Amino acid sequence: MTSFTVNGEPIHYRMDPETPLLWALRDASNLTGTKYGCGAGQCGACTVHVDGVPRRSCQVPIGAIEGAFVTTIEGLSNDRGHPLQQAWVAEGVPQCGYCQSGMIMAAAALLARTQSPSDAQIDEAITNLCRCGTYPRIRRAIQRAAGAMRTGGALTAAPPPHIDPEDAAAAVPALSPPPRR
Ligand code: FES
Ligand code: FES
Secondary structure, three states, X not given: OEEEEEOOEEEEEOOOOOOEHHHHHHHHOOOXXXXXXXXXXXXXXXXXXXXXXXXXXXXXXXXXXXOOEEEOHHHOOOOOOOHHHHHHHHOOOOOOOOOHHHHHHHHHHHHHHOOOOOHHHHXXXXXXXXXXXXXXXXXXXXXXXXXXXXXXXXXXXXXXXXXXXXXHHHHHHHHOOOOOO
């Protein structure tokens, strides 16, 4: 049995100590926001915080983190109100979305230690891969969240830059299901 705390809750895992943290989280705790991408420590889709440090959970055996404090995307905030989550919406960052929870967790760790990261610092700290190429929007969202965190200002979701709010509102009906025939 391996015991550690996940999103504030003490958990005892009856799993092989060699089990990757990723599978303990997804299969035993049903925390499926943490994604499996490469399984080789390359892509970062599985990024969570272990004692505040971003770790690629596919590479962390649970036996190695006895007593640790793990935070997943589900535990980053209890109302999706973390400035990064709001900035992600405001900037319209995700495309397919698969890499995004890992990106946000990596970004959250960066902002916890660096209040005003430059684009170069962002690129250096976040080595996660996005096959959709959302990197420019990720940088913008991180800068936007950092600004809100520095000033304590509200950060409300808004259409991405260069999108007229009226156009965004007009697009909503087009997303409704087609009428039945
Ligand atoms: Fe862990 Fe890709 S799934 S780094
Ligand atoms: Fe598709 Fe990043 S949004 S992989």
